[in-house]
Amino acid sequence: MGLGKTVQVLALLEARRELRSASRKRRRPPPSLVVVPRSLVFNWKQEADRFTPKLRVLDNTGIGRGKPGEQFDDFDIILTTYGTLRKDIVDLKDYPFDYAILDEAQAIKNASSQSAKAARLIRADHRLALSGTPVENHLGELWSLFEFLNPGMFGKAAEVGKADIGFRNPDEETRSFLAKALRPFLLRRTKEQVAKDLPKKSEQTIYCDLEPAQRKLYDELREHYRNSLLGRVARDGIKKSKIQILEALLRLRQAACHPGLIDKARRSGESSAKLDVLLPQLREVFAEGHKTLVFSQFTSMLAFVKQRLDEEKIPMPTSTAAHGTGRRGCTSSRTTRIARCS
Numbered sequence: 046m047g048l049g050k051t052v053q054v055l056a057l058l059e060a061r062r063e064l065r066s067a068s069r070k071r072r073r074p075p076p077s078l079v080v081v082p083r084s085l086v087f088n089w090k091q092e093a094d095r096f097t098p099k100l101r102v103l104d105n106t107g108i109g110r111g112k113p114g115e116q117f118d119d120f121d122i123i124l125t126t127y128g129t130l131r132k133d134i135v136d137l138k139d140y141p142f143d144y145a146i147l148d149e150a151q152a153i154k155n156a157s158s159q160s161a162k163a164a165r166l167i168r169a170d171h172r173l174a175l176s177g178t179p180v181e182n183h184l185g186e187l188w189s190l191f192e193f194l195n196p197g198m199f200g201k202a203a204e205v206g207k208a209d210i211g212f213r214n215p216d217e218e219t220r221s222f223l224a225k226a227l228r229p230f231l232l233r234r235t236k237e238q239v240a241k242d243l244p245k246k247s248e249q250t251i252y253c254d255l256e257p258a259q260r261k262l263y264d265e266l267r268e269h270y271r272n273s274l275l276g277r278v279a280r281d282g283i284k285k286s287k288i289q290i291l292e293a294l295l296r297l298r299q300a301a302c303h304p305g306l307i308d309k310a311r312r313s314g315e316s317s318a319k320l321d322v323l324l325p326q327l328r329e330v331f332a333e334g335h336k337t338l339v340f341s342q343f344t345s346m347l348a349f350v351k352q353r354l355d356e357e358k359i360p361m362p363t364s365t366a367a368h369g370t371g372r373r374g375c376t377s378s379r380t381t382r383i384a385r386c387s
Contacts, residue, residue, distance in 0.1 A: 046177035048234045048235070048236065048239045048240070049234065049239060050148075050175045050177075050234075051088070051089065051092050051148070051175075052092065052096055054079075054146060054173065054175065055092060055093055055096050055097045055100070056096070056097070057144075058077055058097065058100060058121060058122060058144070059097040059099065059100060061074055061077065061121070061143055061144070062097075062099065062100055062101075062121045065121070074143040074170075075117070075118070075140075075141055075142055075143050076103075076117055076118065076120050076121050076122060076123055076142065076143060077121070077122055077123070077142055077143045077144035077145070077146060077169075078122075078123045078125065078137075078142045078144070078145050078146065078167065078169065079122055079123070079124050079125070079146045079148065080125055080126065080127055080130050080145075080146065080147050080148065080164070081124065081125075081126060081127075081148040081149065082126065082127060082148070082149050082152065083106070083126045083127075083128065085148060085149070086104065086106055086124060086126065089102075089124055089148070090102055090104065090124065093122065100121045100122055101119065101120045101121045101122070102120065102121070102122045102124055103116070103117070103119075103120040103122065103123050103124060104124050105123050105124060105125045105129065106124070106125055106126050106129050110129070112136060113133045113136035113137045113140060114136060114137075114139070114140045117140060123142070127152050127153075127160045127163075130160065130163050130164065130167075131159045131160060131163050134163040134166055134167075137166075137167065138166040138167065138168060139168070140168065141168045141169070141170075142167065142168065142169040142170070143169065143170055143171065144169060144170070144171045144172070144173060145164075145167045145168075145169035145171070145172045145173070146172075146173045146174075146175065147164060147173070147174045147175065147193065148175045149175070149176060150174035150175055150176040150179065150190055150193075151176050151178055151179060151181055151186070151190075153189050153190065153193060154181060154182075154186035154189055154190070155186075155189065156188060156189035156192065161189050161192075161193070164193045165192060165193055165196070172193060172194050172195075173194075174190050174193065174194055176190075184215055184220075184223065187199070187223070187227070191227075191230070194230065195230065198226075251322055251326075253318045253319060253321070253322040254318060255301070255318045256316045256318055256321075258304075258315070258316065259300070259304055259315075259316060259317065259318060262300055262304050262307070263297065263300045263301060266296055266297060266300050266307070267297060270293035270296070270297070273289075274286065274289060274290060274293060277289060298342075299343065301318075301319070302317065302319055302341070302343060302346050303315070303317040303319070303320065303346055303349050304317070305317075305345075305349065306343060306345055306346060312349075317349065320349060320350065320353060323339070323350070324353055324357065327339070327354070327357075327359060328357065328359070331359050
């Protein structure tokens, strides 16, 4: 993330625009379709204005958009969202595009989702899928991406479904085969290739001890789940108890973060060891004039962080920070600090 996928694609589309402008007698390439998450529409328009100002971009989103196909020929890029694609695919599938480009292509990782089905119906001479995380859970998600890029390359859906377990837990031979099969179709950029001037990332793990009240809650939860799960596992077996085991682990992780994640009544006035360690770190970084990305697997935990930052008068974005969904990666960050409770 943050290594230039958008800019590279805009450069490609600028070359296609020049080809369209130069084509007089022969057939001119049609415009290209770019599908992005709703939150990135503005970013694409801003990047296009900055790097390729001659590209004519149509924002084909929102309730005021025209019927798909109308006036498309007057533009070089048709910019739309996955939601709009699902709604308009009945009309969009009849329009031939030059390039069909999916940004954050992991949005179609589920082959049976409406977004994935709509994407496969797009007519285009060329197809691109952009993603910083093409595989999020298992290799089976690659089938959906490549069924859009190169239909039939990995076989039919029914055949892949039968072999899904193999994709979820591939052996060395399967991984080697997939690597060779995919190599001609992948263009990957790393920080070492693109941003050689950046210093190496350093990681610092900071341990913190739970305060007595939080430790008491954690220990009580641990004993409660331990006693209940031991009896359940003995009675039903470990396979039938997986959901309960995962729930117990989830609750213990929440208790280690903040008591308010377990009990709403504890949201105010309760101490959190992680927050008490995090705040001084953020004050230091803020005082030095640097930017920080705070990540949590619990959005409710980020709400507690925001509340403390507001009390500390430390400014922060309000659009996506509460959900931990900032797209652009911190490619220039020098240090990653991880707070863990012991």
